[in-house]
Amino acid sequence: MSYEINDVKTGINHAKGMNYHAHDIRAEMQKLEEEGEIKIGHIIGPYKEEEVMYGIKKKVPLDMHYQHKSCGQCANLPGVPRSNFYYRDKLGIKYYNDMQQTSCTAWNYHASGLGNLVQLASVAARNWHRAYEEGYNFTIHCVTSFGNYLEMRHLLVGNKELRDSVKKVLAKLGRELVIPEEIVHDSEIAYALRDKILAAADPKRLEGIKGLRAVEHYGCHFFKQVSDDIIGGKRPIVVGGLASHLGVQMEEYSKWFMCCGFGFRHILVNREFTRSAQNIKLKAIKQEVDPDMILVNCTGCGTTFDKTQWIQKAVGEDYHYPVVFYSQLAALALGAHPFKEAGLNFHVTPVEPLLDKMGIAYS
Amino acid sequence: MAENTDKMVIDGVELTGIWKEFLPSRILYEDVTTEFLDEVKKLPGGSTIVRCYQCGTCSGGCTLPDFVDKFNPRRFIDLVRRGHYDILVNENKDLVWKCVSCQRCTHRCPRGVNTQEVVRAIAKFLEDRKVFGKLTNDEAFDEIFMEEVIEDGRIDEIKIVKDFYAKTGRLKEMMSADQLSLGFKMLTSGRIKLFGGKIKDWKKVSQRLKEELQ
Amino acid sequence: MKTVLVIGGGVTGLKSASELAQMGYNVSLVEKEDYLGGQVAKHKYYKLAPDLRLAGDVIDPVIKAVESNANIKVMKHSHVVSVSGSAPEFKAKIKNSKGESEATFGAIVVATGFGHFDPTVKQEYGYGRFKDVVTNAEVEEMLNPNGPTKGELKRPSDGKIPKKIAIFQCVGSRDRQVGNPYCCRVGCVVSTKQAIEIKEKYPDSEVYVYYMDMRMFGRGWEELYGKAMEDYEVIFTRGRGAEVTLKNQQLSLRAEETIMDRPIQHSVDMIILAAGMAAGEGTIEAAKVLGIKQNDYGFLSPKDDFLSPNESSKPGIFIAGADKGPMDIENCIVEGAAVAAKVAGSLKN
Numbered sequence: 001m002s003y004e005i006n007d008v009k010t011g012i013n014h015a016k017g018m019n020y021h022a023h024d025i026r027a028e029m030q031k032l033e034e035e036g037e038i039k040i041g042h043i044i045g046p047y048k049e050e051e052v053m054y055g056i057k058k059k060v061p062l063d064m065h066y067q068h069k070s071c072g073q074c075a076n077l078p079g080v081p082r083s084n085f086y087y088r089d090k091l092g093i094k095y096y097n098d099m100q101q102t103s104c105t106a107w108n109y110h111a112s113g114l115g116n117l118v119q120l121a122s123v124a125a126r127n128w129h130r131a132y133e134e135g136y137n138f139t140i141h142c143v144t145s146f147g148n149y150l151e152m153r154h155l156l157v158g159n160k161e162l163r164d165s166v167k168k169v170l171a172k173l174g175r176e177l178v179i180p181e182e183i184v185h186d187s188e189i190a191y192a193l194r195d196k197i198l199a200a201a202d203p204k205r206l207e208g209i210k211g212l213r214a215v216e217h218y219g220c221h222f223f224k225q226v227s228d229d230i231i232g233g234k235r236p237i238v239v240g241g242l243a244s245h246l247g248v249q250m251e252e253y254s255k256w257f258m259c260c261g262f263g264f265r266h267i268l269v270n271r272e273f274t275r276s277a278q279n280i281k282l283k284a285i286k287q288e289v290d291p292d293m294i295l296v297n298c299t300g301c302g303t304t305f306d307k308t309q310w311i312q313k314a315v316g317e318d319y320h321y322p323v324v325f326y327s328q329l330a331a332l333a334l335g336a337h338p339f340k341e342a343g344l345n346f347h348v349t350p351v352e353p354l355l356d357k358m359g360i361a362y363s
Numbered sequence: 364m365a366e367n368t369d370k371m372v373i374d375g376v377e378l379t380g381i382w383k384e385f386l387p388s389r390i391l392y393e394d395v396t397t398e399f400l401d402e403v404k405k406l407p408g409g410s411t412i413v414r415c416y417q418c419g420t421c422s423g424g425c426t427l428p429d430f431v432d433k434f435n436p437r438r439f440i441d442l443v444r445r446g447h448y449d450i451l452v453n454e455n456k457d458l459v460w461k462c463v464s465c466q467r468c469t470h471r472c473p474r475g476v477n478t479q480e481v482v483r484a485i486a487k488f489l490e491d492r493k494v495f496g497k498l499t500n501d502e503a504f505d506e507i508f509m510e511e512v513i514e515d516g517r518i519d520e521i522k523i524v525k526d527f528y529a530k531t532g533r534l535k536e537m538m539s540a541d542q543l544s545l546g547f548k549m550l551t552s553g554r555i556k557l558f559g560g561k562i563k564d565w566k567k568v569s570q571r572l573k574e575e576l577q
Numbered sequence: 578m579k580t581v582l583v584i585g586g587g588v589t590g591l592k593s594a595s596e597l598a599q600m601g602y603n604v605s606l607v608e609k610e611d612y613l614g615g616q617v618a619k620h621k622y623y624k625l626a627p628d629l630r631l632a633g634d635v636i637d638p639v640i641k642a643v644e645s646n647a648n649i650k651v652m653k654h655s656h657v658v659s660v661s662g663s664a665p666e667f668k669a670k671i672k673n674s675k676g677e678s679e680a681t682f683g684a685i686v687v688a689t690g691f692g693h694f695d696p697t698v699k700q701e702y703g704y705g706r707f708k709d710v711v712t713n714a715e716v717e718e719m720l721n722p723n724g725p726t727k728g729e730l731k732r733p734s735d736g737k738i739p740k741k742i743a744i745f746q747c748v749g750s751r752d753r754q755v756g757n758p759y760c761c762r763v764g765c766v767v768s769t770k771q772a773i774e775i776k777e778k779y780p781d782s783e784v785y786v787y788y789m790d791m792r793m794f795g796r797g798w799e800e801l802y803g804k805a806m807e808d809y810e811v812i813f814t815r816g817r818g819a820e821v822t823l824k825n826q827q828l829s830l831r832a833e834e835t836i837m838d839r840p841i842q843h844s845v846d847m848i849i850l851a852a853g854m855a856a857g858e859g860t861i862e863a864a865k866v867l868g869i870k871q872n873d874y875g876f877l878s879p880k881d882d883f884l885s886p887n888e889s890s891k892p893g894i895f896i897a898g899a900d901k902g903p904m905d906i907e908n909c910i911v912e913g914a915a916v917a918a919k920v921a922g923s924l925k926n
């Protein structure tokens with residue numbers, strides 16, 4: 001059942017009472033900066049305002065991007081960060097591919113269920129400082145990192161003890177505590193840039209993309225972990241919005257909100273859970289929609305959807321849905337080679353049928 | 364999960380045990396059905412089942428849960444009303460019979476549900492659908508008790524004990540030393556008689572009862 | 578004889594205006610819409626709980642009496658721009674399409690009422706995304722024979738009559754996520770009433786209500802609940818609606834059947850959201866113009882909840898009705914009468 005993606009316009013509605021103020025962390029950050037407690041990494045260059053919810057707007061930086069890469073993407077699906085760089089090259093956006101970036105270490109945190117809070121916050125602050133000292137806006141490739149950094153920002157702004165501990169650690173590295181003005185995920189940037197991507201797109205590629213049917217899936221850590229700073233709020237629109245702008249027809253299915261089953265710990269030691277969750281998700285996708293592709297923005301979800309379709313044969317189901325990341329879709333629209341530049345050959349589920357439908361040549 | 368060592372080969376890859384395990388889904392239903400509610404509603408004693416709104420006063424004061432695990436009149440009624448026939452049969456078919464008719468539930472229900480009668484109606488509903496295979500001891504005793512009452516108009520202690528053991532296939536147990544000595548003691552102390560008296564003209568009443576209960 | 582300014586021409590404002598006029602006072606009734614009757618008229622309420630009495634019987638005679646009363650000056654399509662002075666001499670500027678006028682009043686009654694919570698912000702319910710997710714107020718309009726669908730309950734997406742309808746309770750009420758932790762008071766009874774109306778009109782339909790608690794404390798409300806369950810076979814499930822997606826052509830909802838301790842995924846043709854009550858636009862504006870105190874949720878605060886429930890924080894300005902908090906129609910009428918008595922008492926000196 002297809003649906004339209006509209007920009008979110010919730011507004012501050014009188015019905016929520018005059019004294020209701022949605023929790024806007026930016027106001028608190030401003031106050032801390034005035035007190036000299038923290039520094040804010042203000043946005044450099046042009047930005048676009050997109051609505052989050054309750055009328056709060058998020059400034060999405062459109063240039064000078066510090067690329068905080070994802071461990072899972074670089075290891076499993078290197079096509080995705082490659083596509084991220086590709087579409088920026090095509091649009092003339094400057095970016096900085098940091099060779100000194102560390103992992104956000106959130107995989108360990110989520111998989112083990114234990115967190116050394118000072119360590120997590122210090123790693124986050126160290127990466128933030130890297131972007132600040134190089135003079136770029138902080139942007140994130142991975143949804144897990146995104147959720148983690150949102151949480152760290154929330155905790156650092158709210159807790160003086162934590163800030164002091166982190167500052168001590170950073171001092172040993174010769175760094176200071178700088179919190180970026182906006183924590184932005186790459187899919188939100190692609191969504192904000194959708195007009196430019198459409199304008200710069202290869203018309204032949206657009207012809208091929210037009211009319212394809214897709215379903216979208218968002219990582220849980222993208223919009224469920226810290227749910228008040230995502231474009232689209234509690235029902236994000238970034239992937240579907242970009243895709244439908246490029247001509248893809250988005251379809252709705254009854255398990256839209258369901259977790260893909262990746263689970264961090266589950267994918268390592270409890271795989272029957274992942275398989276079973278995928279069973280329910282894929283069954284709904286097949287019976288209700290039978291799309292041409294599954295669009296995702298999360299490393300873990302993309303990997304899970306990609307690699308768990310084969311084992312469904314054990315219960316007599318046969319699935320062949322290619323998994324495409326939002327940035328790979330944008331790169332394909334801009335004319336990228338599907339294997340050399342968008343990296344679709346690294347996907348387990350065969351993408352050749354989809355490329356045939358799109359009319360893209362490959363060898 | 365039990366270790367499943369069956370082998371399965373898919374596309375030339377061998378999978379055993381945990382590598383092909385799937386967890387069953389617990390999502391309950393797509394549609395509520397009122398089929399069973401409508402049936403129980405029409406059984407004698409079952410008409411007030413529609414009034415229940417699951418407050419739990421009946422189960423709160425029920426005598427059975429002190430001794431019997433999972434006996435829960437509120438739950439029996441809810442399962443019938445929501446149409447969860449499978450769960451009713453699997454979990455509860457041995458339980459619904461055990462109501463002792465103390466009437467604490469009926470006495471207290473704020474909605475006017477005749478709880479004890481409804482539970483009996485649910486038991487009858489299950490019986491009509493023949494869900495019972497081998498009879499449990501309670502069910503067997505219930506059956507021969509009713510048979511004797513309808514046939515003879517009174518209960519003969521020796522006869523009923525013998526029939527009970529026979530029906531549950533345990534005649535040998537009855538012939539054991541301590542059972543026989545117990546029986547002898549009861550006979551000699553006048554607690555039971557060897558031949559119980561007959562009721563005058565019982566045949567007519569018996570006939571009428573049989574017609575009614577059809 | 579001093580004149581009283583009554584702001585708001587809904588149920589409460591109409592009652593207080595007619596009571597004051599009966600006591601011999603002159604009243605100026607200012608209403609921002611071009612009709613009297615407030616929310617009852619705006620959403621075309623058809624039948625009122627618990628007796629399913631026609632709303633027209635209750636409000637039309639009152640409106641007629643107020644409009645024909647020589648002591649009441651009704652100003653429709655007008656609003657109060659500013660108020661200066663203090664009791665018992667308030668100077669109020671009232672603006673309408675014809676221009677601005679100023680008058681002196683001995684007392685002011687604020688009866689500006691409530692507004693419905695906008696469920697768009699509860700994005701998990703898909704209000705605004707899926708056309709067949711509607712609110713109680715919209716269904717009320719549909720069920721009225723003089724309404725937009727001539728009394729037929731129609732799916733906004735394709736105009737067909739839905740066979741399965743789910744009603745979600747507590748949307749925007751009892752919800753800390755949206756900042757409205759209070760109970761809206763009337764959601765339970767309005768949904769039960771609508772469920773009965775739908776089952777009466779379409780006996781083959783199936784109506785499901787998903788609730789946390791059924792709060793039926795008013796006159797005849799508990800009996801109405803019993804009637805819905807026993808006579809009309811409305812199916813009540815304890816478990817608040819969690820999310821709404823689409824499955825093929827139907828809406829698919831997720832909830833838990835808490836008594837069975839398991840989740841359910843259920844397809845229906847239409848979902849009705851019982852959107853709660855919040856402070857209305859008129860109430861927020863009135864608070865700003867008059868400078869009277871509001872509580873944490875935007876409703877008007879009485880001077881003392883027990884000892885002076887109809888006085889606002891400023892002497893000479895009185896408050897009544899649903900602008901103080903969620904309230905049902907019967908209680909609003911009583912509030913209208915109570916505030917009239919209070920105003921009369923204050924002006925006697």
